[in-house]
Each structure stands twice: as C-alpha cells, then as structure tokens.
Amino acid sequence: MGWENNRVHALRVRVVAVCAAAALILLGVLARPTPAGAATTLYASPGGTGSACSSASPCSLPTAVGAAPAGATVQLGAGTYPSLTVKGGHGSAAAPVTIRPASGAQATLTTVTSEANYLTWSGVLVTAAFYLTGTGDTVTGAHVNGGGLFVRGTDARVTGSLFENGSSIDGIQVGNAYGVVIEGNTVRNYNQAKANGMHADCIQIFDSANVVVRRNNLSNCYNSGLILSVGAGHGIYGVTIEDNFISGCIVVTSSCGGGSVVDLREPSTVGLVLRDNTLGAGPARLGTQPGTVADRNIIGYLADCSLPLTDSIVGSWNTKLCGATLPLLQSGGNRAGTVRFADPASNDLHLTAASDATVKPVTAAVPRAATDIDGDATSATIAGADTPKGTGTATTSDATPPRTAISSPKTGSTVTGTVTLVATASDNVGLSDVIFRAAGLTLGAATRAADGTYRLTASTAGFPKGAYAVTAVARDVAGNYTTSAPVALTLR
Incomplete structure (x- = not known):
C-alpha cells in the first residue's frame, strides 16, 4: 500500500512538472517580443471605450493612436465619429502609424485635429x-x-x-x-x-x-x-x-x-x-x-x-x-x-x-518637371500641364538639392538686438532663394552679397530670451531644398 502510494505520488509529481514546463513554454511564447517589422493592428470605433483596442473590444480613436507603436495600423469601425483630437503615438518617418477604415466599413469622421506626428490617414471620409x-x-x-x-x-x-x-x-x-x-x-x-x-x-x-x-x-x-x-x-x-x-x-x-x-x-x-x-x-x-x-x-x-x-x-x-x-x-x-x-x-x-x-523656348533657366499631370514624359516645346502621350521625350528632372551652411554667427554664440545671419549656398543648376528659420518661423529671405554669401539682418525683438536653433534653407529653381545644420544661439 505504501509502495503504491509512493508510485502514485511520483506519477503526480511528474504530471505536475510536465504541466508546469508546458505552461512556462506557453508563457514564454506569449511574452515573446513582437519581431521587428511585424505589423500591429489596433481597432477603434465611434463609441469605443477602454484600452484593449482589439477587434472584440475597440477603443476610441484617440486612445488607439496614443497606444499605437511605430508601423502600426489603426482600423476604423463603421459609424460616425464625434469631433476628436488625436495626440501622442509612436510613428516615425520610416514607420508611420496608418489610420484607415476597416474592410467594408463606412467610417465617417466629422472634425479631426491631428496633433500627433507621422500619421498616415488613408482612405478616410471627413465631413x-x-x-x-x-x-x-x-x-x-x-x-x-x-x-x-x-x-x-x-x-x-x-x-x-x-x-x-x-x-x-x-x-x-x-x-x-x-x-x-x-x-x-x-x-x-x-x-x-x-x-x-x-x-x-x-x-x-x-x-x-x-x-x-x-x-x-x-x-x-x-x-x-x-x-x-x-x-x-x-x-x-x-x-x-x-x-x-x-x-x-x-x-x-x-x-x-x-x-x-x-x-x-x-x-x-x-x-x-x-x-x-x-x-x-x-x-x-x-x-x-x-x-x-x-x-x-x-x-x-x-x-x-x-x-x-x-x-x-x-x-x-x-x-x-x-x-x-x-x-x-x-x-x-x-x-x-x-x-x-x-x-x-x-x-x-x-x-x-x-x-x-507648342512654343519655342528661349530660356533654360527653369527646368521642366520630367512628367506631366498624367505622368507622361514632358516636352520642352509644349506648354501647360499636359504633354500628350508619345509627344514628349523622357528626361531626368533636376533632383539634386542645393548645399547650404550657416557661417555666422558661430554655434554657441550669444546674440542680442539685431543679428546678421550669413550662409553659404550653391546648386548644380541655380538657386532660387535662401531663407533663415528659427523657433518654427521664417525670419526672412536672405540677400546675395558681393562675396557670394547670403545675408539677412534680423531683429530679435518679439523673441523671448533663451536658446534657439537657427537654420538656413536653400531652394533651387526646380523646387528642391536643403536645410542646413542648425547653429545654437542664446538670445539675451
């Protein structure tokens, strides 16, 4: 009897151990991080609540955007959404967060304020x-x-x-x-x-x-x-x-x-x-x-x-x-x-x-776009947005951006009152303009000086004291532009 009890006890121990091991393996699978590049889908609906953001329990659109990792998709369920503001999110330039209606769903957005970064709104209806x-x-x-x-x-x-x-x-x-x-x-x-x-x-x-x-x-x-x-x-x-x-x-x-x-x-x-x-x-x-x-x-x-x-x-x-x-x-x-x-x-x-x-062009200063409104090759001798298919010649548009850098003031400088900003800029075809920017604002357009640099004298009045990152932006006649490395200036 004792031997039989010991045998049963040993069998139970083995069963428990096997079950425990299986549970650990399952937990490991469930807890395993999402592989890089794997898609994440969240679900939102007009009356969504909570934070599950699943197909069974959709959340609100702002909640879904706030929880979405880079590269995720937020699917919109059917219905009319109330006025809303979306913030947060974790999209990036390489992996934006995409918001689109679920397959077959008629999702209607009314007033939307998007304050999040790197969102792609695809196929949405806004009224x-x-x-x-x-x-x-x-x-x-x-x-x-x-x-x-x-x-x-x-x-x-x-x-x-x-x-x-x-x-x-x-x-x-x-x-x-x-x-x-x-x-x-x-x-x-x-x-x-x-x-x-x-x-x-x-x-x-x-x-x-x-x-x-x-x-x-x-x-x-x-x-x-x-x-x-x-x-x-x-x-x-x-x-x-x-x-x-x-x-x-x-x-x-x-x-x-x-x-x-x-x-x-x-x-x-x-x-x-x-x-x-x-x-x-x-x-x-x-x-x-x-x-x-x-x-x-x-x-x-x-x-x-x-x-x-x-x-x-x-x-x-x-x-x-x-x-x-x-x-x-x-x-x-x-x-x-x-x-x-x-x-x-x-x-x-x-x-x-x-x-x-048809025209007889007298200027080559303005390069044409390589394709017209339909994507057909353009012709230098046909004006307007349409070059009939087969009449244009495939060309390479100017896709080379300019070069620019701020030469004065030097980064780390302290400025006050009126400041003269100086930048160098060049382009393979021709420059259109150079501007200076700071604090999300354009300070003004620079003037080309006799030494070939681009200069702007700007007043600091209206800017609170503190640290600023100033950039120069050069644009060429084809519309390509380049933003310089910022210079850090302290305004006193």
Missing part, C-alpha cells in the same frame, strides 16, 4: 474640418466632402484625395506650415453660401515656406482656384506650382462668383515658381515679386500687363488695362493663341491638338 498640426503627417486617398483640410504642421503630404462641396471654407488651406507637398488631388465645387465672412478657395496658402502644389485638378471654387494670401504677415517663401489644371468658376452662378483662376499677387511672396500649368476659366492674377518665375504656362485670360512670363501661351488679356497689343507677348518666347481642350466644363484641360500648345 467637416480636418486639421494637421504635427510633423510628417500624410493624407492619402481621402474624401473630404463638405469640409476642408487645414495644414498647419511640418513636412505634411496630401496626395490622391478628393475635396468637394464646401461652403464658405477652403478646400485645402496651408498656413503657418513648412515643407508641404500637395500632389495629385482634385479640389472642386466650393461655394460662398454661408455668410460667415470666409472666402471659398480651392487652395489657399499664407505664412508658409517650401510648399509644392503639383499635378492637381482645381476648379469651381467661388473666390479662387489657388490664392496666396497675407495671413498674419509672416511672409510666403518658396512656393512651386507645377503641372496643374486650374480653373476658377467654370460657369458663373449664384454659387460660384467668377473668381480668379489664380491670384498670386501677395507682395510678401519670395521665390514663387509657376511652371507647366494650364490655367482655364477665370482671370489669372500674377505678381512681380522678387524671384518670381512663370514659365511654359497656358493662360486662358491674363489680368496683368507686366510680369516675368516666359515660353507661355495667352488666350486673351485685359485690353482696357494692357492695350490691344500685350508687349510681353512679343518677347520671352511667349505668344498669343487659342488652345483647345477635351472638356473645359469639367476642367478636363487635356489638349486635343498638341500643336495648339
């Missing part, structure tokens, strides 16, 4: 206001219906999205922003139906630097297809507008007041490049600010008489202001001419005959 205030955020494949996107951050990208049907609101507004790319979007049908004192533009830019607007289709916005505005008066530096189809009000109605196709007259603008665009219905209002380049554009109606236009075609112009003969059409590779388009009523400004848009 009110969408604010981007972080660094490195992307909006792609989105549909903003009845609202607008307000870009206030750094290094934002807006691509392949549809913006439409807003009232007394801009489709895309870029303000107090830096390093923004707006590419491949359609913005249309923004009216002035609400008496809120706000204009309706397809795209408005103010108080910003290094903004690229490329390969977009903009039309039927009450005030302007694209406008540069004064904002708070901090200036606009380095805007490249290329390969776009742009019209103002295609048909003037009570909902569309016949505004400008473009209004680029804001005097604080420095380093504007307007190239390879087709400007349809509405007057084109262009300025003569320092550093402005306007090359190889097709302009339906020109409202200004004197501007730096080259290698471009003008359909008609303001004869009361400019006279029956427009002098700028007699030089610079420009000419008058009628250009036929596929369907102007829908802002389809593709050429029906390439010969309508």
Whole structure:
C-alpha cells in the first residue's frame, strides 16, 4: 500500500512538472517580443471605450493612436465619429502609424485635429474640418466632402484625395506650415453660401515656406482656384506650382462668383515658381515679386500687363488695362493663341491638338518637371500641364538639392538686438532663394552679397530670451531644398 502510494505520488509529481514546463513554454511564447517589422493592428470605433483596442473590444480613436507603436495600423469601425483630437503615438518617418477604415466599413469622421506626428490617414471620409498640426503627417486617398483640410504642421503630404462641396471654407488651406507637398488631388465645387465672412478657395496658402502644389485638378471654387494670401504677415517663401489644371468658376452662378483662376499677387511672396500649368476659366492674377518665375504656362485670360512670363501661351488679356497689343507677348518666347481642350466644363484641360500648345523656348533657366499631370514624359516645346502621350521625350528632372551652411554667427554664440545671419549656398543648376528659420518661423529671405554669401539682418525683438536653433534653407529653381545644420544661439 505504501509502495503504491509512493508510485502514485511520483506519477503526480511528474504530471505536475510536465504541466508546469508546458505552461512556462506557453508563457514564454506569449511574452515573446513582437519581431521587428511585424505589423500591429489596433481597432477603434465611434463609441469605443477602454484600452484593449482589439477587434472584440475597440477603443476610441484617440486612445488607439496614443497606444499605437511605430508601423502600426489603426482600423476604423463603421459609424460616425464625434469631433476628436488625436495626440501622442509612436510613428516615425520610416514607420508611420496608418489610420484607415476597416474592410467594408463606412467610417465617417466629422472634425479631426491631428496633433500627433507621422500619421498616415488613408482612405478616410471627413465631413467637416480636418486639421494637421504635427510633423510628417500624410493624407492619402481621402474624401473630404463638405469640409476642408487645414495644414498647419511640418513636412505634411496630401496626395490622391478628393475635396468637394464646401461652403464658405477652403478646400485645402496651408498656413503657418513648412515643407508641404500637395500632389495629385482634385479640389472642386466650393461655394460662398454661408455668410460667415470666409472666402471659398480651392487652395489657399499664407505664412508658409517650401510648399509644392503639383499635378492637381482645381476648379469651381467661388473666390479662387489657388490664392496666396497675407495671413498674419509672416511672409510666403518658396512656393512651386507645377503641372496643374486650374480653373476658377467654370460657369458663373449664384454659387460660384467668377473668381480668379489664380491670384498670386501677395507682395510678401519670395521665390514663387509657376511652371507647366494650364490655367482655364477665370482671370489669372500674377505678381512681380522678387524671384518670381512663370514659365511654359497656358493662360486662358491674363489680368496683368507686366510680369516675368516666359515660353507661355495667352488666350486673351485685359485690353482696357494692357492695350490691344500685350508687349510681353512679343518677347520671352511667349505668344498669343487659342488652345483647345477635351472638356473645359469639367476642367478636363487635356489638349486635343498638341500643336495648339507648342512654343519655342528661349530660356533654360527653369527646368521642366520630367512628367506631366498624367505622368507622361514632358516636352520642352509644349506648354501647360499636359504633354500628350508619345509627344514628349523622357528626361531626368533636376533632383539634386542645393548645399547650404550657416557661417555666422558661430554655434554657441550669444546674440542680442539685431543679428546678421550669413550662409553659404550653391546648386548644380541655380538657386532660387535662401531663407533663415528659427523657433518654427521664417525670419526672412536672405540677400546675395558681393562675396557670394547670403545675408539677412534680423531683429530679435518679439523673441523671448533663451536658446534657439537657427537654420538656413536653400531652394533651387526646380523646387528642391536643403536645410542646413542648425547653429545654437542664446538670445539675451
């Protein structure tokens, strides 16, 4: 009996030991860190609560974003989300956090304020206001219906999205922003139906630097297809507008007041490049600010008489202001001419005959983009955003950024009052402008000195005492730009 008891006891010990070992192995598997590169998916819903963020127990969208590791995906469940602000998150430039609707889910966002960095908003539907205030955020494949996107951050990208049907609101507004790319979007049908004192533009830019607007289709916005505005008066530096189809009000109605196709007259603008665009219905209002380049554009109606236009075609112009003969059409590779388009009523400004848009370029100072609005190879002898397939020649666009460095003051210096900032800058083709920045603001555009350096004398009034990192930003005529290594200055 005792022997049998000992045998049973030994068997039980072995069973317990085996079970314990198995449990330890299982715990080890469960506790094993997620392998590098493995995808993490979190789940959010309009009424989500808690912190599980699982498919069975979704959390709120702000909670999911705050908990998402680099490279994670947040899936949105069906329904209408309340106004919300997202913060935190752990995305990076190499591994952003992606927010997208779950497969088959109709997820509707109303007002969204995105304060987190490196978020990619993919395929979302927004019906009110969408604010981007972080660094490195992307909006792609989105549909903003009845609202607008307000870009206030750094290094934002807006691509392949549809913006439409807003009232007394801009489709895309870029303000107090830096390093923004707006590419491949359609913005249309923004009216002035609400008496809120706000204009309706397809795209408005103010108080910003290094903004690229490329390969977009903009039309039927009450005030302007694209406008540069004064904002708070901090200036606009380095805007490249290329390969776009742009019209103002295609048909003037009570909902569309016949505004400008473009209004680029804001005097604080420095380093504007307007190239390879087709400007349809509405007057084109262009300025003569320092550093402005306007090359190889097709302009339906020109409202200004004197501007730096080259290698471009003008359909008609303001004869009361400019006279029956427009002098700028007699030089610079420009000419008058009628250009036929596929369907102007829908802002389809593709050429029906390439010969309508041929020019004889006289300047090589402004390199063309390698591809047109459709991605077809461009031709140096065809103006506008469309080069019909097969008529262009494959080229390599200038993708080499400039070089720049601050030479004075030296890092570690203490400054006060008025400071003269000095930088060196060079480019393989040609520089457009050099600006200086600090504390998220553009201090101003530099002037090229006799010794070849770029200088800006700036007042420190209005900046609190403390430590600042100052950078120089050099931009070339192709729109490439480089930010210098920062110099650390102490303001007293």
